[in-house]
Amino acid sequence: MTKNKPNNTSKGVQWKNSLSPQAIEFTQPSIMLKMVSTVDDRGWPHITIITSNRAIADDTIVWGAFTEGSSKEHVKKNPKQGILYMTAEMPFKFMQVKVEFEQIKKEGEDLEYFNNTELMRYFTYVRVHTAFYNTVVAATHVRDLPLLGIISGIVKNLVGKSGLRTGLDEKRLNPIGYKLYTAPIAVRAIAYVDPTDGYPIIIPCIPLQAADHNRLVFPVSSNKLDLFQIPEDAKVAVHCMNFDFANQVVKGTFTGIQKSRAIKFGVIEIEEIYNSCPPIYGVIYPPERRYERPKVTNFHL
Incomplete structure (x- = not known):
């Protein structure tokens, strides 16, 4: 499969075409943030959390599916994806990778590995059933996400975000x-499609918040080099998850x-x-694109 040459000229952000041994090791913990961004039929980015996800070689990343959703x-x-790995504890560190989907497997040692991890081994009815194999196209080195930038962003939100309210009566975000x-x-985290090569890039952005029910804002307090690379008028996807694992995707x-x-x-x-929580995945706004679950009318054993 012919691949576009990845963008490796972003100011201050260096990309390499393979993973170092340290980068491979960085992806191994089962308890860490692992996000995958894909591209939908419209060319918009989508973003989801896929925890069964790790590098198995310097040129290969495999992630597993145990639920059905849009990303699969x-x-x-469109095989182009962006992946974000970030540690779950301070000091936060993260790595971004661009990959291209190659093949699916329904059995093998990688599925066995995922189903025996700390997260999955005690699930009786939920198993990782499909492995998606992806070729590494480009990767950053493991970088720090400074705590000072996060704290600064929270303070800046308190001071400035209310000045960016839309004033609209509509409430797009539900409660x-x-x-x-x-x-x-x-x-x-924010995902956008890199215009130079078509691969999504995911940027961690903890201080991002809603100015009101219709607009999201983020202070440029950390990851400045990354955030300034998002093109104006680009479509973006934002994933937010709290510590009770409730989450929602805004585009x-x-x-x-x-x-x-x-x-x-x-x-x-x-x-x-987009509602990314079980039991029903799908668009919840706008109403004309809202996913309606089919009614069950035929009951049988």
């Missing part, structure tokens, strides 16, 4: 989503950097909201 369908049509996106601390347009009370914020206009 996206990669069959669960609004609570998730206004919590001072939660796991949040929309990044309209650029604005100042509010002398503080620079990135601004995202909410256009679509």
Whole structure:
């Protein structure tokens, strides 16, 4: 399969075409944040958490499916993906990878490995049933996510985010989503499609919050080199998860950097909201794209 040459010229962010031994080891813990971003039929990024996910060689990453969702369908049509690995405890460290889907396996040692990890071994009715194998196209080195930048972002939100409210009567975020996106601390990340090669990139952005029910904002306080690479008017996907594992994906347009009370914020206009929690996965906003679960009318054993 012919692959586009990855973008490795982002200012200050260096990409390599394979994983180092240290990078491979970094992906191994089962208890860490592991996100995968795919591209849908519209060319919009999608983002999800896939914890059964690790490098098995310097050029191969495998992740496993135990539920059915949009990401598994996206990669069959567009194999380009972005992956984020981030430690679960401070000091936070993270690594970004661009990969291309190659093949599926329904059995083998990788599935056995995933089903025997700390997260999965005690599940009786849920098993990792499919392994998705992906070729590494580009990867950053393991980087620090400074605590000072996170704290600074929280303070800047307190001062400036209210100045970026839309004033709209509509409430696109439902009560669960609004609570998730206004919590001072939660796991949040932004995905966008790199225009130079078509691969998604995921950026951790913990200080990102909702200015109101219709707009997300993030202070440019950490990962500045990454955040300034998001093109204006790009479609983005934002994943937010709290410490009770409630989560929701918001998609929309990044309209650029604005100042509010002398503080620079990135601004995202909410256009679509995706429920990524069981039992029903799918779009919940806008209403015309809302997923409606089929009614069961035929009961039999």
